[in-house]
Structures are given as structure tokens and as C-alpha cells.
Amino acid sequence: AQSVAQPEDQVNVAEGNPLTVKCTYSVSGNPYLFWYVQYPNRGLQFLLKYITGDNLVKGSYGFEAEFNKSQTSFHLKKPSALVSDSALYFCAVILYNNNDMRFGAGTRLTVKP
Amino acid sequence: DVKVTQSSRYLVKRTGEKVFLECVQDMDHENMFWYRQDPGLGLRLIYFSYDVKMKEKGDIPEGYSVSREKKERFSLILESASTNQTSMYLCASRGIYEQYFGPGTRLTVT
Numbered sequence: 001a002q003s004v005a006q007p008e009d010q011v012n013v014a015e016g017n018p019l020t021v022k023c024t025y026s027v028s029g030n031p032y033l034f035w036y037v038q039y040p041n042r043g044l045q046f047l048l049k050y051i052t053g054d055n056l057v058k059g060s061y062g063f064e065a066e067f068n069k070s071q072t073s074f075h076l077k078k079p080s081a082l083v084s085d086s087a088l089y090f091c092a093v094i095l096y097n098n099n100d101m102r103f104g105a106g107t108r109l110t111v112k113p
Numbered sequence: 114d115v116k117v118t119q120s121s122r123y124l125v126k127r128t129g130e131k132v133f134l135e136c137v138q139d140m141d142h143e144n145m146f147w148y149r150q151d152p153g154l155g156l157r158l159i160y161f162s163y164d165v166k167m168k169e170k171g172d173i174p175e176g177y178s179v180s181r182e183k184k185e186r187f188s189l190i191l192e193s194a195s196t197n198q199t200s201m202y203l204c205a206s207r208g209i210y211e212q213y214f215g216p217g218t219r220l221t222v223t
Contacts, residue, residue, distance in 0.1 A: 009153075032210055034210075034211060034212075036214075041122075041217070041219075042216055042217070043117070043203055043214035043215050043216045043217050044156075044203065044205075044212075044214040045214070046211045046212070046213065049210055049211055051210060090155065090156065092212075094210065100158065100161070100171075101146070101158075101207075101212055102158075103148075103155045103156040104155055105153060105154060105155040106155050
């Protein structure tokens, strides 16, 4: 099945430390990959996307993600975490027919002071 | 900025009631989507629409229907609400690639 997986339900980091939220994908053809963030009682906000080109993409709030075709991964990273980064993060992929965006189950990031 | 609005943030309905969830987008997007979000399950696609009066079933369409009479408006209908439809409902519209989400409606069916 074509999908995206987030292997960690929860990630905890200390403020100021680097953070990584993992995502792997399984699709036919070239994937279009996305990261979204959800704060409590809010809708999803777009962070960044990979469509083509440079494997390292930069997005909002200092986040970046690296597309790795050989490992079929698209991990979200930030060099220095903030307490305000605490939220639910979703990885998503658009399938080849481009009408269906599939989401991972989400990873809850907690940044402790 | 793209704006996607949903008619209610919180809604409480009784079992058996007919429920309408409204979604409006202001960017002239052709594609619109309805998801439900449940803890540990992520977002699951209920229905989507790629044009006025067009609709496609997603992964979990049972118990739901949709209406798209105008390009900017996409409605989700629960014909006879049941307690297992208690959830967060998210509407989205799509530009070229990324989707833009509304704030969500938290529906409780008692």
C-alpha cells in the first residue's frame, strides 16, 4: 500500500537541543512530501514540502527536512528546539494520481525547558 | 493568505440527528477534502471533491455524504449521527500541491 509512516508516537527533547521527527514513505513513482504542524484545538498548518530539486528543504519557524530517496525517508529537523515547538507533527505524501494526500499517524513533540 | 473556514468549532448532537458541517475556502481551489482525526489514527479521508458537483469516496465514507454545489463550499453530512462519529473533523482545500486546513470542528454525538 502506498503510504507514509511515522515510527515514533512521541519525541521528547530539551530546549536548545536539536530535534528530529522521523517519516518514511512508500509510494510508486516520485513522491511529493509534506510536513504539517497542529497546535492544540487548531487545524493543521503547512510547514514545508519537497516536490523536486534540492534534497534539503527549508520551511517555516526554522524547520527543515531532508529527502533521502535511498532510505525512502523525509525526516523533519530543527537545530535548536524551542518550548513553543511543542505540538503534533504530521508527515504527508501525495499519491501518483495527485488527488489523494495520505497522512502519517502523527508524532507528538514535547520540548522541555 | 488562504482562508478555510468551518461553520462550527464545537458541536454537540444527539444520536440519530442529521448533522451538517460546512466548509468554505476563498482561494478558488478546485480540490476540497473532508478528514476525521482520531488519536493514534492520524487523519483519515472521508470524501473529496475535485470540481463542483463532483465527489469521490475516501477511505471511510460509510455514514457520511457530501455536497458541493458551489466551488467555494464543501459540506459534510451525517445522515443519522452515531456515537462512533464523535471526532474532530477537518476540511481542507488544495492549491497546486499543499493543502490548507480549516480550524476543525469537534463533534460530540451523545
